[in-house]
Amino acid sequence: MMSRCGATPPPPTAPPLNPGEELTDEETRIINDVLARAAKMDDLERQRIHLLSVRLEDARRTACGDGRSSCLLCGAALGAGGAAPQLCVRCGKHVCGACAARSDAASSCLCPICKQHQEVQKRSGAWFFKGPAPRVLPDPLPLAPPPPPPLTVPDGAVDEEASPPRQPERRPVAVQEKKEAAGGALPTSTDSPPSSLARHAPDGTSSREDEDDEGDEDSDDATTLGSLEFSLLYQQDGHQLQCCVIRAKGLKPMDSNGLSDPYVKLHLLPGASKSNKLRTKTLKNTLNPTWNETLVYHGITQDEMSRKTLRLSVSDEDKFGHNDFIGETRVALKKLAFDRKKKFNVCLERVLPVKKAVGGQSRGMALYEDDAHEGEEPAERGRILVSLRYDSGRGRLIVGVVRCAHLAAMDANGYSDPFVKVCLKPDMGKKAKNKTQIKKKTLNPEFQEEFSYDIKHGELAKKTLDISVWDYDMGKSNDFIGGCQLGIRAEGECLKHWYECLKNKDESIERWHLLIHDNSGGRFDD
Incomplete structure (x- = not known):
């Protein structure tokens, strides 16, 4: 027996898998993916073997000769005055030279039927099993159910409706009596939860949709x-x-x-x-x-x-x-x-x-106003819904002012008296300027007005459409709310809207556009 003192220590190996240890969800998913891919490859292989089997049956069904005096496949006469016969080494039938298929051995040949039969056996593995190759894949492993989402409640609060009922913990009688003797009676849970607990509707949706909004509320109210x-x-x-x-x-x-x-x-x-x-x-x-x-x-x-x-x-x-x-x-x-x-x-x-x-x-x-969100986003001036359509039959551009939304308030009453100006520049003169009617005391006006400009389609690429929204003030200058410019020199949605109008003739295209408050250099005229 060899002495252990001089023996070389074995290389470190991974700890053996505990037979009672369960697979994790990630390991189970990986195994199921491998089984799914194997099943898919088996389906493709079965389809390919099925096609080979169909070709074999078609060759047997279309054979029109007896294999002795005529070719087994095409029925051509063999012998004197006919084609030279070729003997199939598998079935012993004769075929003509045109129908004979060379086997692996140079001195022998196979008829097409035997050749295809040999191919089916080779591809399907039937040459080894003397029949179809049996292959049974194991069933996919069951995944553990996903854990319920954690319920966020204040410290000390217990949601009796959301949490499942707790099963009483079973202890030996001696242990339980010992604990009661040492620490007194066990604490009991209160019957009524705190008033700050989130309530749930009958359909399961929580009434507290925004967890950031925490306010003191009276339990009676x-x-x-x-x-x-x-x-x-x-x-x-x-x-x-x-x-x-x-x-x-x-x-x-x-x-x-x-x-x-x-x-x-x-x-x-x-x-x-x-x-x-x-x-x-x-x-x-x-x-x-x-x-x-x-x-x-x-x-x-x-x-x-x-x-x-x-x-x-x-x-x-x-x-x-x-x-x-x-x-x-x-x-x-x-x-x-x-x-x-x-x-x-x-x-x-x-x-x-x-x-x-x-x-x-x-x-x-x-x-x-929420203090937590204060200063997160700049004040918006509003937005406008505009439709564009080029009428190729009449050779005109039709601009539709549909509505505005979330306009900035310009008057002391917290509202505005908005109207919209539309101008096609440059070099169009006064006929290029149009404006809608005035909508009194509203920040979400609906206009539904259209304006047309007689212009050739090829000239639109050189033009810019100015759209501006104003607040009407009687007896003094109007207040500029915001505007946008559509054209080849525009950016973002404005450029995309103008490009789609040029590309799709006789088609009305509506888009929302943000109003900007930049009127430097008098881009939008009053």
């Missing part, structure tokens, strides 16, 4: 605010966000008669202003109002859908005083799937809208 049912739909092609306010149930009474005069108001956060404020009609003396009213935001881009939050607040209208806030809910728009309606039925929350005081008192839209 939180149970009596009521619920709001609504649906959201974002149409990607039309850049429209549609909010259908359906109904509310069990609202908190705010009037002395035990009822309320409720209405729903919508804002887009951050950057709430009157330009993105929408509201429903007011329903009198009810705690269970039914609106069935659809409110539409126009010109909402995909970028805004990824970073904006929709705030829905329910208030009680008072004719002789300030309206009373009842409750609200918020929805992060990035959670919506495009072109697919999603319904919500959520409990209202008592989130106080006052975030900070402005000038000693919180007034106007400062009530709805």
Whole structure:
């Protein structure tokens, strides 16, 4: 026996796999992918062998000779006055020289039928198994179910609806008695959860859509605010966000008669202003109002859908005083799937809208500004929906001013009196200048007006279309809100819109364009 002192130590090896250890989800997916690829390769191989088998059967079916005095395949006469016969070494039949197929041995030949039969056996492995090659793949391994998403709640809060019931821990009686004797009675869980717990609607959606908005709410008020049912739909092609306010149930009474005069108001956060404020009609003396009213935001881009939050607040209208806030809910728009309606039925929350005081008192839209998002994005001047179409039959360019959205407020009342100017430059004279009608006291005007310019298609590449939005002021100069320029020298969406108009004649193309506030050098004339 060799002495262990002089023996060379064995090289380090990986620790053996514990038989009881389970595979991870990543290892299971890799194994399943390998099995799937093997099954796919088997299917392709079976299809190829099937084609060879079909060719073999066709050759046997089309054979028209007896293989003695005539060719087995083509039926040509053999012997004297005919073709020289060739003997197949497998089946012993005769074929003509044209139909004979050389085998691997130079001195022997095979008829086409035997040649194809040999190929089928070689490809399928039947030469070894004396039949079709058996191959059975194992079934894919089952994946572990994904863990439920963690519920974020404040410290000490327990969500009894979201978390599954806990099974009592089984301990030996001696151990349990020992613990009770050492530390006293075991603590018991409270029956009622804290009031800061997020509530869940019947359809499973949480009423707290924005986790950043944490406000102190009274537990008594939180149970009596009521619920709001609504649906959201974002149409990607039309850049429209549609909010259908359906109904509310069990609202908190705010009037002395035990009822309320409720209405729903919508804002887009951050950057709430009157330009993105929408509201429903007011329903009198009810705690269970039914609106069935659809409110539409126009010109909402995909970028805004990824970073904006929709705030829905329910208030009680008072004719002789300030309206009373009842409750609200918020929805992060990035959670919506495009072109697919999603319904919500959520409990209202008592989130106080006052975030900070402005000038000693919180007034106007400062009530709805978020400190966390303040200064994130520059103030927008609005956007405009323009349609372009070149009429090749009449040789004219038709410009349509459809509507504007989210315009900047230029008057003291928080609104504007907007109108749009359209000018085709250069060298078009006064006939190139047009303007729409004035829309009073609105930040989302709808014009639906068209202007035409007689011009050849080849000259459009040298022209620039100036579009500007103005606020009308009686007795003094008008205020410039914003504008955009379409043409070959433009950039981004403006250049793309102009190029598509030149490329697609007799086709109306609509695009939204952001309004810029740069009027240096008098680019947009008043």
